[in-house]
Amino acid sequence: MKINVVKRVLEANDAVAASNRTLMSDAGVLCVNITSAPGSGKTTLLVRAIPALAEAQLASAVIVGDLQTTRDAERIGATGAPVTQINTEGGCHLSATQVTHALHGLDLAETAIVFIENVGNMVCPAGFDLGEHKRVAVLSTPEGDDKVAKYPTLFQPADAILLNKIDLAGPLDFDRRTFYDDLKAINSRSPMMELSARTGEGVDAWVDWLVAAHTQHAQTAGA
Ligand code: MG
Ligand code: ZN
Numbered sequence: 113m114k115i116n117v118v119k120r121v122l123e124a125n126d127a128v129a130a131s132n133r134t135l136m137s138d139a140g141v142l143c144v145n146i147t148s149a150p151g152s153g154k155t156t157l158l159v160r161a162i163p164a165l166a167e168a169q170l171a172s173a174v175i176v177g178d179l180q181t182t183r184d185a186e187r188i189g190a191t192g193a194p195v196t197q198i199n200t201e202g203g204c205h206l207s208a209t210q211v212t213h214a215l216h217g218l219d220l221a222e223t224a225i226v227f228i229e230n231v232g233n234m235v236c237p238a239g240f241d242l243g244e245h246k247r248v249a250v251l252s253t254p255e256g257d258d259k260v261a262k263y264p265t266l267f268q269p270a271d272a273i274l275l276n277k278i279d280l281a282g283p284l285d286f287d288r289r290t291f292y293d294d295l296k297a298i299n300s301r302s303p304m305m306e307l308s309a310r311t312g313e314g315v316d317a318w319v320d321w322l323v324a325a326h327t328q329h330a331q332t333a334g335a
Contacts, residue, residue: 128208132243139220145244150232152252156309170224177206205237252277253286260294
């Protein structure tokens, strides 16, 4: 019985996610869902990328999930991009329905990329489709080089993997070999980018990936 209930919740989420995806595809909008542990740098990565995307004539909007506070929305809003903060009040992931409500508040005709900054959590956000076209998984070096093997469900479905805070890799003895070996075993199809959102190193490659993903999406959507 319990298993059936869980299944129905996920099936209902998938149906809503599919309609979110259609809504954004029809508007020519690329949706990118960013998943990671708390503190890996999701918000800073967005604050770095949004102005660079604007220079490439790509307008961003952001839906950001946290248990409490509007701190991330304030940081992201300072870039000038429209941002909607969802407070889950204890919920450890975003659901497709929450994203639907947030999308109603966005002007998709004026938007090229909708970013979803998921609740910081390496486990269940991976199981909830939100209607994104691309999923990005972030690991930062202070979290440890063993996390890809420990949390494969986060990294396996990711269309891009970012290794953030590489400026700290040396002082923290982050073993790239362990990280790369584990990643190769779990996901060898997706690009991996090393960067530091703090110093800006490698951020260009992240922005280039986003621009290319948008171009490809616009071509397949016929927009
Ligand atoms: Mg954040
Ligand atoms: Zn959860």
